[in-house]
Amino acid sequence: MAILTTILSVSAISGVLALVIILAEHFLNNYGECEININNGQKILKVEGGSTLLSSLAAQKIFIPSACGGKATCGLCKVIVKSGAGPLLPTEEPYLNAQQRQQGYRMACQVKVKGNLEIEVPDELFNIREFNTTIESITQWTHDIKGLRLKLPPGETITFKAGQYVNFYSKPYAKVKESVFRAYSISSAPSDNQAIELIIRQVPEGLCSTYVHTMLKEGDSVTISGPYGEFHLHGENRNLIMIAGGSGLAPIRSLVLDILEKELDLDMTFFFGAVTKRDLFNLDELNDLQARHPNFHFVPALSKPLPEDNWEGEVGLITDVVGRHIGSGENKEAYLCGSPGMINACIQVLTKNGVTEDRIYYDKFA
């Protein structure tokens, strides 16, 4: 009897504790409906609290730039939060300098909507749209790089500057249970506005790039949002040096096609670097552009060609090749897209040859 009483007592206490935990979770984690006031009443959103500011705004079709899918690794999603955000988080600190903190900048991917918020965003963000595209074609460019052509729905068009990027949303697959998004530069010309093209390299263990390389098929639907980014022609009418490696070709191709279509009076030299020939691609198009346009010069370069590459082009690190060709950097500006290591090394060569740092633009991948 005593044993039975003990068992019943312990069970009752456990049940009461479980009920307390459930009620606590319900009331403490339930933030209810929250209001987000954008630009002093320009837009007022009602959202369900509990999600990040980034995802809450995206759910309302207001897209804040982000390249990392909200993982606090890109630093792009800064917005001014005038009230309602709570204290600055350790995850935000590396991306906000003292002046930005004073101005009220916060990382939208880290701020959780727990109550009403007042925020400020640039007006141009309201032009960013979401598109439900269809995969029109997939091109296997190299062993680990694919090209995608995404067709917009009939009647829809996208307006972007050559060099900008879109956010690409993967779907759940295999062991990846949630959709993620990543930033990929548009590689097609802005005039081709009923579709966009992307160049995507498989990142080992990458959540989104693995989806693209292992799951995506022609005819599949894909959601994108955009355009985003400040990497575009700055219109200073100087001669252009363009440098890229691997999938860094994407924004450079868009820039080249745009400049040639518009017949801008600019002289372009594009250095495309790789280690061996198997990592170079799209050579036919680039060589053809060079043949047809006297103001476009294409310089592919390999740092360690294999004998079977039968390579007759430039040989050496891309920095060495650029150094050999650049001449004077006066009245030139440079557009770079590739790994941080490549970018840093190229900046050194360019500045050494007279291209000032304020005339060097880059999309650093990071």
Added chain:
Amino acid sequence: MKQSPNLQDIQDAMKPGSLSAEGFLGTDDRSLSDILQADQQAVRRMGVTHQAIAAAMRRLTETAKTGLGKPVELDGLYEATDDEFMGRMPCPFRDNFKAEKRTTTVRNLATGQTMAWSDLNIHMIEAHGFYEGFGSHYRLEPAALVDFLGGSERLRTQS
């Protein structure tokens, strides 16, 4: 072995689909604290430290970086190649560290043996003594890694 709620949260972040497609634990069914403890004991038995191992790995990675993808020789013993990718990877231990997405592939010139690691591997070994779980693609067995890097004596001398 029961582990703290904090380690349990970290172990959950290491599962496939959270930070990477395959995660950091492979097919290992041990708890994270058991994995850490076992590798800690293995490293201690060899008379070296996680930090000495990480330092040797980092030296090879820094050498590889100068090649911009082209193999670079170090000390006449190794050839190291760097491959960089877009973006950064947050550390699953939630210490605010964000690793560049880089794979360093190193070949021992004498034996032809090859090993590869990421920048995140170096950080997780140095800061957390974590070599990933059994069956993980990026698992580095401490004993094999120490041997590849030249042995315990060499690591103690270099650190």
